[in-house]
Amino acid sequence: MLEKIREGSQGVIAKSILVLVILSFAFAGVSSYLGSSTDEPAATVNGEAITKNQLEQAYQSERSRLQQQLGEMFDSLAANDSYLQSIKQAVLERLIAEKLLDQAANKLGLRISDSQIRDAILQEQAFQTDGKFDDARFNAIMMQLGYSKPAFIEMMRVDMTRNQLVSGMVGSEFVLPSEAKSLAQLQNQTRDIQYLMVNTEPFLADVKVTDAEAKAYYENHLGEYVRPEMISLNYVDLNSAELAQNIKVTDAEVEAYYNEHKSSYQTAEKRLAAHILIDFGGDKAKAKEKAEAIYKQLEGGANFATLAKKDSNDQFSAEKGGELDWFEPGVMDPSFDKALFSLKKGQFSQVVETPYGYHIIKLLDVQPGTTAPLAEVKDKIVAQIKQQKADNEFYGLQQKLTDSSYEVPDTLSESAIELNTKVQTTPLFSRNNAPAPFNAPAIMKAAFSAQVLANGENSDVLEIAPNHVVVIRINQHKPAGTMTFDEVKAQVVATLKQQKANELARAKAAEDMKQIKAGTSVDGLTAKTEVSRTAQDVAAGIINKAFQMPAPTKGAVVDTVSLPQGYAVVVLDKVNTVSDVDENTVKSLEQRLTSQLAQADYTAVVAALRAKAEIAYPAAEQAAEEAQEAQQNNTAE
The missing domain is CATH 3.10.50.40 (Chitinase A; domain 3)
Incomplete structure (x- = not known):
């Protein structure tokens, strides 16, 4: 927590500290220390509640963090409700883990004294001026964060106690320099190899697939031919740019506009x-x-x-x-x-x-200074007048569209009449291949919403771009299901041809490997010396295979490997070891390995605590019961 404050104090305190500390407290789940709450629990951990309010605060903080990190990409992801739900569930699981650690620290009798908290506050750079604790600065930060001193001190106590437990668990991990050096030597090792590519493409022309084979493969792999949920939309489009195309502008209007805005056409x-x-x-x-x-x-x-x-x-x-x-x-x-x-x-x-x-x-x-003559700027003025008139007309029509689509929610015909346009229709599309502009996150979310998809109503007025809106409704809906054999026959035949060609390529690679092992010369072998693990001029599959093969003892080691384009025969001639390793590289590996071991310890401890804990999700259980009850009522009706 104090680290977050320290980092925030380097910038604009009023904003940075607030954001960082709120994030820290939200993920730590310490909002419960700010006062009691009768909020319904989202989860209980050994009888202690994590409220819905706590979960919502932590979720909003995580959502804001992701939005800043991912930018526009987050808008597309956020259009998928299941994605947002997965984020909320992940946040809840983190809060549960924090609660388990707090309980474990309490059970072990770990305590942080008032003097330790006092020392931490006095030594914290965020609260210092010229290297000394500044009480006025401390009070100002508390005021900006909206916390009382007792509440802040209690939050520090929880945070420091948890850190005490975590430090005790993971702080004992270490990596010997010899271990890091051995790993560095392995990473820097190179190998002398030869390889022979056997591509499948030349074999494709020689393979045949019968209808019976294709039908059998289809029936045995029905799960591979599932059609995604598909929809087609009816929509009414209102675009200021299109309105402008039908607007007429007189010469008198152009001249009046020119005289009124003459200063815009003057060169200083x-x-x-x-x-x-x-x-x-x-x-x-x-x-x-x-x-x-x-x-x-x-x-x-x-x-x-x-x-x-x-x-x-x-x-x-x-x-x-x-x-x-x-x-x-x-x-x-x-x-x-x-x-x-x-x-x-x-x-x-x-x-x-x-x-x-x-x-x-x-x-x-x-x-x-000069003034551009009217003839020179006439086209520009005409376009400006058209757009101004179109914008004025757009705002009036937008209100008509809003009213008509809401008042008559089961059709777009009335809206089309109001706008003197036609109802248009999209082709069928899924969530993953929507045509523009319907692939915009806001429109996709509306298209698959309960309002449009389940209830069959018109959507709200949706903005595509400035002065460009659309109202949509469902035209056709195809639930996800298995495609027929006729629909996927060509795909099945292509798959079987590829498989048969792969088998022929594999057999050819095996034969080549056999000849190489016997000492027979084989055309097409490519030799590479001192190939590293990160080499870019050799296929990744060949590199991986070469470094999996055992070091040669008597003669070369030969094996085959599957590649996206076929197979390859790999010949390992020599392993080149490295004795001298850069000291900075070794230290970096020590730190990385220690961090990985500590993270593994942390994960294992949390898993062990979860295994022994009684964890319940009342909110989820209640939602499931309500859904089941609703389904039973629908069945009864």
């Missing part, structure tokens, strides 16, 4: 500036004095470009006699801008101060 005046810059350096007064002296020289008739090359601290413009670039109003610093646009061509300004130093500015040239 541009001015070519030059300057002499004297930066502040270490003495601002001295810099100003130097700039004033240069200004007096200019007043006396000195050449601006010559002085710029000689005295300006802006080396880039100095080389060009102080010349900068063409500027529109508002581009430069306000002081510079004001001086530049107050000059006449050829004039120079008095000394002007900006954050960069002191400037003397000269106006070299002027490009007057």
Whole structure:
């Protein structure tokens, strides 16, 4: 918990600490310490309740974390209710594990004293200013988190007690340097191999599949030919962009719009500036004095470009006699801008101060602003007027669509009449292959919702994009089921052909292996020396097989391996061991192995505690009973 606070204090305390600590407390299940609750339990662990409220808080925290981590991908996943339910169940199981650890710590008599908590608070960097505990900072953080001191201290006690137990369980794990070194040597080991590819493709033309074989395979593998749940939708589409295509715009409207928005079609005046810059350096007064002296020289008739090359601290413009670039109003610093646009061509300004130093500015040239003629921007104006009119029409029609689809929920015909359009229909699709735009998460969720699928009603108005909405209803629904033989015959035949071709390739690979073992030369062998486990120029299946084979003792070791495209004969000629291993690699492996062993210990302890515990899920059991009762009532009716 304190680690979370410490991490959060490095950024914006008011936000970061709040998020991190809430996440920590939510997963730890410590909200029960903030006060008693009569909330119905989501689970009980040896008689102690984990309430629905606690579960919901932890679930929302986890959902927010996943949303930040996955971004837009989470929206697609969240459209599947079963996915969200699996997240909630995983959160509940974590809360149960935490509760088991708390109970185990209590049973073992583990305690955290007030002085230990006090020391932890005093030493926590998040509560310190200039290396010392700051009571005002501590109180401010407590206020931002919304916790009283007693509640926070109790939460720390629970958290530290649990950490005491976990540290005692996993802190004893260690890995010997020799173990890590041996593993590093194995990982860095290379092998000299030869391999021969036997692809199935050449054998496909030689195999035949009869109808009887195909039918038998189909009947023995019905589970492989399950049709997913399919739906077809009726829908009414309202799109501002399509409305705009049918809108007419008169020349008079275009001219009026042009005159009203003429400033939008004007090109701003541009001015070519030059300057002499004297930066502040270490003495601002001295810099100003130097700039004033240069200004007096200019007043006396000195050449601006010559002085710029000689005295300006802006080396880039100095080389060009102080010349900068063409500027529109508002581009430069306000002081510079004001001086530049107050000059006449050829004039120079008095000394002007900006954050960069002191400037003397000269106006070299002027490009007057221009207004684009109507003919040049007419098409753009027509498109803008059309879109404005379409948007206004869209909002009115959207309200009509909302009202009609709600008031007459069993058809879209009324909505289509209101919008002067037609009801459209999609082809059949499943959850995994919906056509655009119906594959959007919000529309998919609505399409398979109880409102649309079970009740047969119109959906709410669903937004596809800005000023583009749709209302859907079910047109056709095909529950998941087994496809007929005729539907999948071609697929079955292709599968059997592939299997037969695989068998021929396997037999050919076995024959080649036999010849290689007998010392007979075989064409097509490819040799590779010092192949590593991570080699990219050899098929992964061959690499894996080569490192599974035993080291050669008398002659090469030969074996075959199945690959996605067929088979391969693998010949292992030599194992190349590595004696010297980088020390940093060994230390990294030690840490990784220790962490893995500690995690395994933690998992084993939680599993052991679960095995002995009485865990019940009252909420789930009640939901199951209600579902069963509803089913019985439907049957009776």
